[in-house]
Amino acid sequence: MGSPEMGRRALFALGTAMAWRAGAARAQPGAEAYPSRPIRFVVPFAAGGNSDVTARLFASQITARLGQAVVVENRSGATGAIGTEAVVRSRPDGYTLLIGSPGSIVNGPLLMAAPRYDTMADLVPVALLGQAPMVIILRPGLPVRDLQQLVAFSRTQPRGVTIGTSGVGGANHLPLELFKAATGANLVHVPYRGGGNTLPDFVAGNVDGVLIEMSSVLDLHRDGRGRILGIAAAHRSKQVPEVATFIEQGIDGFVAASFVGLFAPAGTPEPVLGALQGAISAAAADPEVLARLEAIGNNPPTGAELTTPGTVAFLQGELAKARQAIAIAGLKPE
Template sequence: MQANQRKPHRPGRIRATLTLIGLAATLCCTAYAQGGYPARPVSLVVGFAAGGSTDKLARLLAREMQEALGQQVVIENRPGAAGNIAAQYVAQAAPDGYTLFMATLSSQAINPWLYAKPGFDPLKSFEPVALVARYPLVVAVNPAMPTQTSAELLAYMRANPGKVFFSSAGSGSPGHLSGELVKSQAKVDMTHVAYKGGGPAMLAAMGGEVTLTIETIPAMIPHVKSGKLKGLAVTSGQRSAALPQLPTLSESGLAGFEVTSWAGVVAPAKTPPDALEKLQAAVGKALAVPRLKSAMEADGALPSYMPGKQFQVFTAAELKRWGEVVRSANVKAD
């Protein structure tokens, strides 16, 4: 055959190949659209170690979600950087509905202001599935402190400027920033001491290393009930059924004060809408199960179902609010 002689053109073979490609794509999309999701277990990634309040909530939720989805929901713990490591991992995962993130107040509304490069955008990197729960923080002091109420504690702070120290789970933690809000709104002077986790922060208050501590209610309940810490108030707008004897800070003289930590489920950006709808429905059904509601309320968590766009609007508002607090208090990451 001469060098410039071309092989015969075979339009039939090309058409057949294109037809097969098109058919394969159609079958794939049709299988997905006809309710194929979820066809395998779903991972729910938690940014904290096993045993913590976020992990416990995720496991309670996963148990009920898998009943609604018909597939196992597996908890995957990826602790570090106050949830940033897990958030970045999920943000970079395939947007197929099989990798979800247990987003929190810290990861979505506080960390983006503390870290120059968190590795994700709290709004653009994720699709909101649903808000799951909100829970207050507890203000507690060493039992030896003479103050019996938060109003007395505020008076003590005013009478002892520079002598009051409060502990939290770390710089930029919800407990730390709640304390900064108390300082600002009550116009009192107290010094923050950051510890590596809520456990050490509470132990510091028990041992008298600091005057008081502010931590989320699931972690505080056993210590307040045992008397190892003297609970004075909750930070939410209403009292908690888990510790009903504690008034709110708003009741105690800080009118309008309200802070709740929260957790919700998000998926990677561009996750298909039908997968998101099924996940939203599964979360809604899970939160309606009496045993889940009872378990959450025993830990002081308030079931707070808020799907899709509502959750996105809520997250954007929280991001703005806590950005202002971080800037005002000049908070830096540990």
């Protein structure tokens, strides 16, 4: 049975969808109905990561609601800059859209000496699709069961403990640097081209651990191929209730999550944005979608996160936090 909260979400989504569809219906006479052909979601990271999984979930939902296929295309490289730039340079007609995350939207541009795009000027946020808390997962063969043991063990290793992330400036990189600064752990950063690319090396034992979205490694933890040591959230997850938060393990205020959002090139018509937002809002209130997001460890978007102004405000806050983290970690643009 649905909860009262789920019912409120459904009513909100229905109202939002109807309002945006009404706006789309008031498009200028003669304008092409949207969508009239397949839509492309560009994921600027390798397949298998949180951005990719969330993109495919919502792609199927938008396909069902708007009546056109939504194709997911992975274009990884340069911490998401290659795929992001391709969308920025595309025609602003709603048929080429970006699946954005902290690495490509927030951290990456701040750590580039010569950014290829201006996040806030060259893209318009459509809506958030979800947020996934970060975790540290370690190979089960290592004598480490929690974060304090990780810190202590790392200090005994002359070459440190290797921790993979999605890349320099990626969604996982800054939390790793902040963790090192907060604990003095001897961790060696191993950057990959996207979160999904770290996992085969981790499973093969070529890297000791990974700092990544919980949704990407739940199965590895559950079947014993990895051990999640801590979750960087305010509260424990229902998916892994046995895992303590970073805060519970003595790292005050340590919260880190990776958002996934849908973005369009600047100049995309309002009716197009409205049609997409209506479909996303309806999907975000669907009990099956909510269950799937929860199963993979993602928090669903709600309220203002399903609108352009609300997502802009969210991103401004994320940019401010990232600048602070970069300064604390002593990272320099390259």
